[in-house]
Amino acid sequence: MHAITMDRRGLLAGLAAVALAPVAAHAQAVSIKVGDRDLGLTVARPATVKGVVLFSHAAGAAPSAYAALFDLWSRAGFMVVAPLHVDSRQHPRVADYTLQTAFPVRIADLAAAGAFIEKVAPDAPVAAAGHSYGSLNAMIRGGALQAMIQGRDPATRAVLAFSSPGIIPGLIGPGAFADLTAPLMMVTGDRDVMPGFIPEASAHLVPFETSPAGDKYLWVGKGVDHFFGNAIIGAGKDPAQSAAFDQAAALSIVYLRATLLDDAEARAALATQASTSLATFRAR
Numbered sequence: 001m002h003a004i005t006m007d008r009r010g011l012l013a014g015l016a017a018v019a020l021a022p023v024a025a026h027a028q029a030v031s032i033k034v035g036d037r038d039l040g041l042t043v044a045r046p047a048t049v050k051g052v053v054l055f056s057h058a059a060g061a062a063p064s065a066y067a068a069l070f071d072l073w074s075r076a077g078f079m080v081v082a083p084l085h086v087d088s089r090q091h092p093r094v095a096d097y098t099l100q101t102a103f104p105v106r107i108a109d110l111a112a113a114g115a116f117i118e119k120v121a122p123d124a125p126v127a128a129a130g131h132s133y134g135s136l137n138a139m140i141r142g143g144a145l146q147a148m149i150q151g152r153d154p155a156t157r158a159v160l161a162f163s164s165p166g167i168i169p170g171l172i173g174p175g176a177f178a179d180l181t182a183p184l185m186m187v188t189g190d191r192d193v194m195p196g197f198i199p200e201a202s203a204h205l206v207p208f209e210t211s212p213a214g215d216k217y218l219w220v221g222k223g224v225d226h227f228f229g230n231a232i233i234g235a236g237k238d239p240a241q242s243a244a245f246d247q248a249a250a251l252s253i254v255y256l257r258a259t260l261l262d263d264a265e266a267r268a269a270l271a272t273q274a275s276t277s278l279a280t281f282r283a284r
Contacts, residue, residue, distance in 0.1 A: 027070060027080075034112040040084040041113060043120075044070045050077035051260035052117050052126045053160070054141070056110060056134030057082065059099055061233075062090040066131070068234035069249060076253045078260075079124065081117055083109040085134075099133070106137050107151050114141075114153055125260040127158040131232060135161035136172075139207055142182035147175065158183040158215075158259035160252055163192055163226050166203025177207045183215035183259045184208065187248045189224025189241075190280075198226070208282070217255065217270065218282040219248055244278045 027044040042063035053073050057063055063070075063082035070080045086093055086109075087102035097105070110128070117126060128141035136144070140151040142159035148171070159182050166172075188204040198204070208218040221228070221244040229238030231245035251273070257266035275281045 026074070027067070030116075032112060032116055034108060039109055039112055041116065042070070042080070042082045042084070044074040044080040045120075046074045046077050046079060048077060049079045049121050049124050051256060052079045052081060052121050052124045053129050053256070054110060054113055054117060054126060054138075054156075055080055055082040056106065056128075056130035056137040057085065057088065058130075058132035058134055058163075059087050059102075060089050061131070061134075062088045064090070065233040069232065072249055073253065073256070076256070078127075078253075078256055079117075079121055081113050083113050085109055087133075106134075107140065107149065110137055110141060111151075111153075114155065118155070125157045126153075126155050127160055127256055127260055128153070128156045129160035129162070131162040132226065133165055135164045136168075139164070139177070139180055139184070142184065143179040144177050144207065144211075145171070146179040152179070156182055158185075158256070160185050160187070160255065161207065162187045162232065162248075164188070164204050164207055166198045166200075167206065172206070174210070177211040180207060180211035181214075183217075183255075184211060185217040185219070185252065185255045187219045187221075187252070189221040189226070189228070189244070191223055191225045194226055208284070213284045215259065216284045217273075218280075219251060220280045220282075221245075221248065222278060222280070224279075240278075247276065247278050 027042050030041040030043050031038050073080050085106050086097045128138035130138035138159050141153045141156045143152045186208045190201050192201045208216055224241055224244050228245040229241030230236045231242040236242040254266045254269050257263040258270050273281050
């Protein structure tokens with residue numbers, strides 16, 4: 001793998017003041033073995049599983065931060081399985097890893113979580129999702145970076161990416177998303193920047209604009225930052241960004257229904273979706 005150039009301090013600055021929300025009341029903590037180490041999974045399982053969302057958290061974050069989002073998906077019938085990656089500030093071995101050394105471990109985490117899903121929900125269609133750094137891991141499951149990393153998962157039917165990390169020198173080049181053939185929904189904002197890591201909000205558009213056309217969707221919130229004013233982690237205080245997050249989250253369920261369940265009503269809704277006062281919407 002090529003060297004990965006990242007500013008860890010710049011990336012984690014936006015997370016430093018975030019109070020992690022409690023795990024959803026109905027979610028369970030599960031531990032599985034990956035080689036000689038234990039991998040913790042947060043599993044939110046509805047009574048009837050229609051599909052599964054395999055979720056990868058942002059660098060330094062943890063599944064517990066996304067309890068509100070997991071609740072929403074599970075109430076819609078989608079089981080959520082979310083590993084606790086080694087770069088999480090909640091992981092007992094976080095001091096042993098950098099973002100660079102944690103990268104291949106994240107890929108292994110998701111592969112192990114995928115095997116877990118095959119055992120507990122063998123007939124359910126699966127989407128890979130993530131926020132920030134985690135969204136890159138999700139896109140790899142859908143075919144991104146195939147020239148460098150053999151991380152494509154044939155079981156991944158769709159990818160849902162919140163605030164992708166944009167351009168990463170040494171890792172994401174011009175052809176990084178040429179093989180991302182799975183359906184993709186990108187969710188970002190026109191203020192989605194992180195000094196020292198994501199200087200321009202337009203960087204988030206690269207996967208949408210350079211992956212093969214067909215079932216590719218882009219939602220760009222107006223005035224929305226990397227954390228939707230913290231709404232994505234269930235702690236939003238900015239009414240405008242909270243409203244935008246509510247719209248994006250609702251659209252994510254439509255997308256999951258359309259791509260995982262082949263729901264005709266949801267497909268029609270995606271086909272007719274237009275920009276709103278809260279966000280610009282594009283499809284290709």
